[in-house]
Amino acid sequence: MKRTSLLLPDSAQKPAALLFGTLFGFLLQKGGVTRYETIIGQLLLLDFTVLKVMLSAVLTGMLGIQVLLQFNLVTLRPRYGSFGSSVIGGLIFGLGFGLLGYCPGTAAGAAGQGSLDALFGGVGGMLLGTAFYSEIYPRIEASVLRWGSFGDITLPELLRTSRWKVVIAVAALLAAVLSALSLAGL
Amino acid sequence: MSWLTMARWPAIAVGIAIGLLECLTFLLLDKPIGCSSAFARTSGLIEKAIRGNSVVEKPYYRLFPPVIDWEWVFVAGIPFGAFLSALSSGNFRIEWVPSLWAAIFGTGVFRRLAAALAGGFFVGLGSRWAGGCTSGHGISGCLQLALSSWLASAAFFAGGILSAILLFSLTGG
Numbered sequence: 001m002k003r004t005s006l007l008l009p010d011s012a013q014k015p016a017a018l019l020f021g022t023l024f025g026f027l028l029q030k031g032g033v034t035r036y037e038t039i040i041g042q043l044l045l046l047d048f049t050v051l052k053v054m055l056s057a058v059l060t061g062m063l064g065i066q067v068l069l070q071f072n073l074v075t076l077r078p079r080y081g082s083f084g085s086s087v088i089g090g091l092i093f094g095l096g097f098g099l100l101g102y103c104p105g106t107a108a109g110a111a112g113q114g115s116l117d118a119l120f121g122g123v124g125g126m127l128l129g130t131a132f133y134s135e136i137y138p139r140i141e142a143s144v145l146r147w148g149s150f151g152d153i154t155l156p157e158l159l160r161t162s163r164w165k166v167v168i169a170v171a172a173l174l175a176a177v178l179s180a181l182s183l184a185g186l
Numbered sequence: 187m188s189w190l191t192m193a194r195w196p197a198i199a200v201g202i203a204i205g206l207l208e209c210l211t212f213l214l215l216d217k218p219i220g221c222s223s224a225f226a227r228t229s230g231l232i233e234k235a236i237r238g239n240s241v242v243e244k245p246y247y248r249l250f251p252p253v254i255d256w257e258w259v260f261v262a263g264i265p266f267g268a269f270l271s272a273l274s275s276g277n278f279r280i281e282w283v284p285s286l287w288a289a290i291f292g293t294g295v296f297r298r299l300a301a302a303l304a305g306g307f308f309v310g311l312g313s314r315w316a317g318g319c320t321s322g323h324g325i326s327g328c329l330q331l332a333l334s335s336w337l338a339s340a341a342f343f344a345g346g347i348l349s350a351i352l353l354f355s356l357t358g359g
Contacts, residue, residue: 008214017256020211021263024204024219028264029271030192031200036284043343043350052197053204054324060205061329065212074212079317079327081334089316090323090338094345096308098353099301101284103320103342104313105221105264107306112265113272114280117287121299123225125306130222131229132307133314134246141245145315155331166331178198 006073025109034109036101036117043098048186052178059174066167076154083148084140100125193275208326217256218330220322222313224261226250229310246314290354316341 008016025034031053032038041047068074097103102110102118104126110118155170156163189195204219211217230252234241241247272278283298291297313319316338318327324342327335 006213007216013215013256014259016214017259018263020207020215020219021260022267022270023207023263024260025264025267025269026271027195027200027203027207027267029268030195030275031197032194033200034268037286040286040350040354043346044354045347049197053201054320054328056198056201057204057208057325058201058329060202061208061325062205062331064205064209065329068209068213074209075216076330077216077218077326078330078332079323079334081317081332081337083337086316086323086334086338087341089312089314090341091312091345092308092315093312093319093338094342094347095349096305096310096312097320097342097346098305098349098351100305100309101287101302103221103309103324104225105261105319105321107309108221108261108264109268112268114278115284116280116282117284117298117302121302122306122309125303125308126222126225126310126313127229127232128303129307129310129312130226130314131233131310133311134226134230134233134244137244137246140315150333153333155333155336158333163331170331 024105025112028106028109029113034102034106034113034115034118036110036115039103039106040098040101048181052181055174055178059171059178062167063171066163069163078152078154080152081150082146084144084146085149088144096125096129190274191276193277204325205329208329215256218322218326219260220257220318220326221261221264222310222319222322223250224255224258225310226314227252227255227258291357312342312345 028034033050033053038047038049042050065074100122102122107118107122111123156166208219211219227250230247234252282295283293287298318338320342323335323338328339
């Protein structure tokens with residue numbers, strides 16, 4: 001089923017990761033999403049740059065991956081989830097997101113543009129937060145994280161329909177939201 | 187090449203480029219882009235340096251061993267790329283307090299660092315709790331149509347909007 005011939009050899013994977021990470025950081029900074037003002041502007045619903053970057057990335061990546069999938073060139077890697085993990089964890093993240101004004105990737109990018117609050121406060125805080133999570137993980141693993149577990153299911157599996165149909169529907173929805181934002185001048 | 191020195195590229199152009207980058211990481215590395223697990227591995231590496239090798243036996247580090255993996259290297263590239271971008275457009279600047287924060291909460295460095303540290307703590311905790319962040323779930327997971335990622339992303343923004351509005355309307359006045 002899976003074709004792996006385009007996979008880079010092990011020795012080339014980390015150099016490629018460094019190159020891709022550099023490109024990602026370059027793009028985030030050019031997009032303005034490594035700025036505190038842009039992220040807080042989004043969370044206060046005043047500036048929709050973050051949403052536009054994310055939705056157009058999802059739209060492009062979703063279509064690209066779907067085509068690559070058709071040719072058996074890629075394998076999907078959906079993550080496991082549950083209400084206790086995805087929703088509660090997501091809300092905890094959101095609480096911090098509004099206070100910090102960066103997320104993990106954009107905090108790393110912000111550090112590179114000279115934003116020292118992202119470097120010392122953001123990165124320092126995130127390291128403490130992930131360390132704390134590694135401490136409490138054994139206590140929540142069998143309880144909270146399993147509440148409402150649904151595994152690594154994808155939307156086409158959930159809706160019991162073909163992947164292409166969902167891809168087209170979601171693409172249309174994302175394109176409509178992006179057009180609406182543009183028409184509204186946001 | 188004047189586009190290279192532009193301070194901002196259109197958001198949609200940046201998004202399309204990130205979407206294409208995702209296709210490349212899937213194709214060449216068999217990996218979706220993600221950022222938060224690199225922070226978990228780093229805190230594990232630090233804990234290992236302080237408390238010794240027994241740390242790797244912690245249940246969470248058995249899932250995410252404290253090692254330098256592809257994602258760690260990817261995340262290490264991000265500040266470098268952002269630095270090059272800021273340099274190319276001439277907007278690299280050392281800044282302790284963002285101007286929007288300063289306008290509402292004052293220019294005090296300590297107050298901003300304390301808020302960023304607390305915010306970072308919950309971002310780190312929540313991202314590992316949810317199994318990903320705005321990159322791993324928000325972009326990579328959503329484009330794969332994973333239910334976990336759509337739910338987590340909705341929660342990231344619901345929580346973020348609530349948190350920012352409370353902070354700015356109640357505290358900031």
